[in-house]
Each structure stands twice: as structure tokens, then as C-alpha cells.
Amino acid sequence: MSTSLSRAAGDGRPQAPIRLLHLGLGNFFRAHQAWYTDRAPDANHWGIAAFTGRRPGLADALWAQDGLYTLVTRGARGDRNSVVSSLAAVHPGGDHEAWLSYWQRPELAVVTMTVTEAGYTSLPGGGLDVSRPDVQADIETLRKSPTGPASTAAGRLLAGLAARQAAGCPPLAIVPCDNLPGNGEVIRQAVHDLAEHTGLTELVDQQASFVTCMVDRITPATTDQDREAVGEATGRIDAAPVVTEPFSEWVLSGDFPAGRPRWEDVGARFVDDIIPYEQRKLWLLNGAHSLLAYAGSALGHTTVAEAVADPCCREWLDQWWSEASSHLPLPTRDLADYREALLGRFANPCIRHLLAQIAADGSQKLPVRVLPVLRLERARGAMPQGAIRILAAWIGHLRGAGAPVQDARAAEVVPLAQGPLPEAVRRLLGYLDPQLPFDSPLVAALTTAAESVTTP
Numbered sequence: 509m510s511t512s513l514s515r516a517a518g519d520g521r522p523q524a525p526i527r528l529l530h531l532g533l534g535n536f537f538r539a540h541q542a543w544y545t546d547r548a549p550d551a552n553h554w555g556i557a558a559f560t561g562r563r564p565g566l567a568d569a570l571w572a573q574d575g576l577y578t579l580v581t582r583g584a585r586g587d588r589n590s591v592v593s594s595l596a597a598v599h600p601g602g603d604h605e606a607w608l609s610y611w612q613r614p615e616l617a618v619v620t621m622t623v624t625e626a627g628y629t630s631l632p633g634g635g636l637d638v639s640r641p642d643v644q645a646d647i648e649t650l651r652k653s654p655t656g657p658a659s660t661a662a663g664r665l666l667a668g669l670a671a672r673q674a675a676g677c678p679p680l681a682i683v684p685c686d687n688l689p690g691n692g693e694v695i696r697q698a699v700h701d702l703a704e705h706t707g708l709t710e711l712v713d714q715q716a717s718f719v720t721c722m723v724d725r726i727t728p729a730t731t732d733q734d735r736e737a738v739g740e741a742t743g744r745i746d747a748a749p750v751v752t753e754p755f756s757e758w759v760l761s762g763d764f765p766a767g768r769p770r771w772e773d774v775g776a777r778f779v780d781d782i783i784p785y786e787q788r789k790l791w792l793l794n795g796a797h798s799l800l801a802y803a804g805s806a807l808g809h810t811t812v813a814e815a816v817a818d819p820c821c822r823e824w825l826d827q828w829w830s831e832a833s834s835h836l837p838l839p840t841r842d843l844a845d846y847r848e849a850l851l852g853r854f855a856n857p858c859i860r861h862l863l864a865q866i867a868a869d870g871s872q873k874l875p876v877r878v879l880p881v882l883r884l885e886r887a888r889g890a891m892p893q894g895a896i897r898i899l900a901a902w903i904g905h906l907r908g909a910g911a912p913v914q915d916a917r918a919a920e921v922v923p924l925a926q927g928p929l930p931e932a933v934r935r936l937l938g939y940l941d942p943q944l945p946f947d948s949p950l951v952a953a954l955t956t957a958a959e960s961v962t963t964p
């Protein structure tokens with residue numbers, strides 16, 4: 509009979525001392541940052557304590573198997589299974605005492621996070637969105653006690669920094685790993701704004717260095733079938749395996765005052781100017797994902813691989829990529845190779861990446877994946893049909909076409925999308941950027957494009 513993964517049974521390596529902390533224990537973190545750490549030559553010195561966002565389920569499942577899990581690297585020609593050992597402790601997000609206790613350890617050096625775009629609780633133009641009830645609740649909590657049980661990511665970081673300062677510990681690095689440009693600065697600003705509302709301002713820059721990074725590895729949600737396949741292939745019960753693609757990229761920019769694992773020895777790159785890497789990835793990969801999520805699901809497709817096999821979607825992808833590529837400061841040959849590689853990654857028939865998963869939180873994603881290209885194209889007098897198609901398909905999605913709406917801002921954007929199309933288009937453009945509804949030719953082109961998106 510199969511037994512669960514366990515260190516006592518000889519699975520994985522012994523637990524490493526904890527010097528890394530992570531918020532947002534999900535699949536991507538386990539396929540990416542935890543995997544880089546696991547393979548670093550100094551992995552034996554760098555254990556991670558990871559916290560879920562709020563729900564305890566994954567922490568419980570991983571706790572029962574000593575933090576070990578199987579990483580299934582799924583290429584078009586088959587799977588490769590390996591056990592990742594870098595998680596030394598796992599906790600439910602609500603365990604605030606445990607969260608603070610790690611910040612009070614002098615040896616803690618790096619805090620990473622994957623909390624989704626919506627988890628940054630920031631305004632579209634930057635800065636903390638203090639109108640949110642969860643942010644307001646954190647302001648109250650942290651005013652009462654600087655280390656109180658905050659619930660937002662910014663609040664938890666600030667409470668951690670306050671605990672660290674009170675314990676007299678040295679500064680560390682905070683490394684957000686979500687698909688946002690300048691993610692280090694975005695979270696720094698959010699934490700800083702929260703600190704201003706709670707009288708803790710000086711603490712932020714004294715205690716932390718905010719590192720920006722570009723992350724890439726397509727990692728879908730795990731299915732029961734994946735769990736069964738891992739059990740059959742490894743002879744071990746694993747309640748929480750992660751399936752990911754062979755490709756991986758991590759580019760970082762910023763200081764690590766208390767050190768870090770030798771991630772550069774296993775493929776991570778440290779650069780001074782991260783902007784070209786961010787733009788290439790967010791526009792070409794994530795922008796294309798959003799196109800397929802809305803336009804592809806409206807055509808009846810369920811996964812990225814299905815959508816990219818449809819010649820119509822392929823043509824739309826090429827149009828979007830040509831528009832976006834023309835604004836990237838990278839050699840033409842490199843961009844052509846990147847696009848070619850993306851097609852192969854998207855077409856991987858063994859990665860079942862659901863369009864519905866990618867479609868979530870479009871209100872947070874389109875401003876960083878699509879709008880920069882739209883604005884650059886309009887500034888040079890072009891009417892970018894590729895970018896317009898993505899926005900049109902998103903509007904169709906909010907009006908009921910394709911994947912179901914799951915958006916942190918659904919209560920605002922779904923009502924804006926209802927009623928006669930020209931007004932809905934104007935309202936949604938205004939939501940994304942108050943300047944855009946004044947661009948009448950754009951409003952007209954987007955209305956025409958949105959009319960062609962099928963709604964039920």
C-alpha cells in the first residue's frame with residue numbers, strides 16, 4: 509500500500525534552517541520560487557516558512573507530508589517528477605502569531621509573496637486604495653497595535669516589519685512575485701501609505717529593501733487526475749502535487765541586505781534595468797493569455813492549448829503580438845524567437861491551463877497587460893485592432909460571453925458593462941483610464957469590435 513510523502517521515510521532532503529518567508533502558498537510559488545531555492549547550491553542553508561492567503565486547506569495537506577510535494581514538469585513528451593524539499597514549515601494565513609514570530613528572527617533574510625494582482629490593494633495609478641473595507645479595517649487594527657492581526661498583504665508586511673523593528677533585527681528584502689510591472693515599488697508604496705495612516709512611516713524604508721522581479725512559468729491548478737497520476741508514477745500519496753511546464757524564467761532587480769540563496773546559479777538573472785523583461789513578458793505572454801481567455805472562451809474553447817489550435821485565435825494572437833512587439837526595445841530576432849517559443853508553450857497539449865482561471869480579475873490585469881500598448885499605439889495615431897479585440901472580448905465577457913466572471917472588482921465592473929453597448933464601452937474605458945472615453949475614434953472602434961463578440 510502507498511504511503512504519504514515524509515522525510516522520515518527518506519523522501520526529500522532534511523529540513524533547512526528557516527531564512528525565507530513566503531505569503532500566498534499557492535501553486536505558482538511552489539513551481540517557481542520554492543523550486544529555484546530547492547535547486548540552489550546552498551539549499552541546505554535556506555528553508556522557507558510559507559503561509560497561505562487565508563484558507564488553511566493547503567497548509568494542512570502539506571503539513572501532513574512534512575512540507576514535501578511532487579513537482580511534475582510536464583513537457584509535450586511526458587512528465588518528470590521530483591520532490592521539492594525547500595518548504596521547512598507551512599502555516600494557514602490566519603496564524604498571525606506564527607507570522608510575527610518569523611519576522612522576529614534575526615536570521616530571516618527574504619520575504620517573498622504571490623498574492624495575485626488584486627492582493628496589492630492598490631489604485632490603478634499607484635498608491636494604497638484606502639476606500640477598500642479590508643484596508644480600512646487594517647488601518648484600525650494597526651493603529652490600535654502596530655503588530656495587530658492585519659488581513660491584507662500590505663498590512664501583514666507592515667505588522668511584520670513592526671515586529672522586526674521591535675525585536676531589534678536587521679533589514680531584509682521583500683520580493684513580490686506577481687504579474688505586475690514594478691511589483692517591488694507597487695507593494696512598497698502600498699505598505700508606505702498604510703504606514704502613513706498608522707503612524708509607522710519611518711519603519712518601512714529602514715527595515716526593508718523592496719525588490720522588483722519578473723516571474724514566468726505556466727502553472728495551472730492541480731486536478732484530481734494529476735494527484736492520481738503522481739501516486740501511480742511515484743508510489744507515494746501526495747495530496748498537493750504541482751504540475752508545471754519545463755520553461756522557467758526569473759529576473760530580479762534590487763538589493764538583498766541580509767543575503768539570499770544563490771538563485772543565479774540555477775538560472776535566475778539579476779539586472780539593473782528590469783523594464784524590458786517585464787514588458788516583454790506582461791505584453792506578449794500575459795496579454796496573449798488574456799486575449800485567449802476572453803476571445804477564445806467566447807468561441808467555446810476551454811484551455812489555452814485548444815484556443816491556440818484555432819486558426820482564428822492564432823491570427824488574433826499574431827496581430828496583438830505585432831502591435832506589442834513594435835514598442836519593445838529588444839532585437840527583432842529575439843522577439844521573433846520569443847513569440848515562436850510562446851506558441852510552443854501555449855500549444856503544449858499536456859498542460860491543461862483553463863481559460864477561466866486566466867480570465868479572473870481582468871479589471872486588475874488589463875491595465876498592465878494591454879493598456880500600455882493601446883496608449884502607445886494611439887499616441888502614434890494608430891488604431892490597434894489587436895489591443896482593441898482584447899478589450900472588446902473582456903467587455904463581452906462582462907456581459908456574459910465565454911468564461912464566467914470572477915473579479916475582485918466584479919461589483920463595480922459588471923454593472924458598468926450592462927445596457928446599450930456604446931455607453932457601456934465608454935463607462936468601462938473610463939474605469940480603466942479616465943482619459944480614454946475622450947478618444948472618440950477609439951470609443952467607436954471598440955464599440956464596433958464589442959458588437960462582434962457573441963453574447964448568450
Ligand SMILES: NC(=O)c1ccc[n+]([C@@H]2O[C@H](COP(=O)([O-])OP(=O)(O)OC[C@H]3O[C@@H](n4cnc5c(N)ncnc54)[C@H](O)[C@@H]3O)[C@@H](O)[C@H]2O)c1
Pocket residue numbers: 531532533534535536537559560561562563622623624625626627628660661685686687723724725726727728
Ligand atoms: N500560475 C501561474 O502560471 C503564474 C505564473 C506567474 C505568476 N503567477 C502569479 O502568482 C499568483 C498566484 O498564482 P497561483 O497559480 O499560485 O494561484 P493559487 O490559486 O494556486 O494560489 C494563490 C495564493 O495566493 C493567496 N492569495 C490570494 N489573494 C490573496 C491576498 N489578498 N492576500 C494574501 N494571499 C492571497 C491564496 O490564498 C493562495 O495561497 C498569480 O496571481 C500571479 O500573480 C502565477
Ligand SMILES: O=P(O)(O)OC[C@@H](O)[C@@H](O)[C@H](O)[C@H](O)CO
Pocket residue numbers: 625687723724725726727793794797798865866
Ligand atoms: O496568474 P495570473 O492570474 O496573474 O495570470 C494568468 C496567467 O496569464 C499567468 O498565470 C501565466 O500563466 C503566467 O504569468 C506565466 O508565467
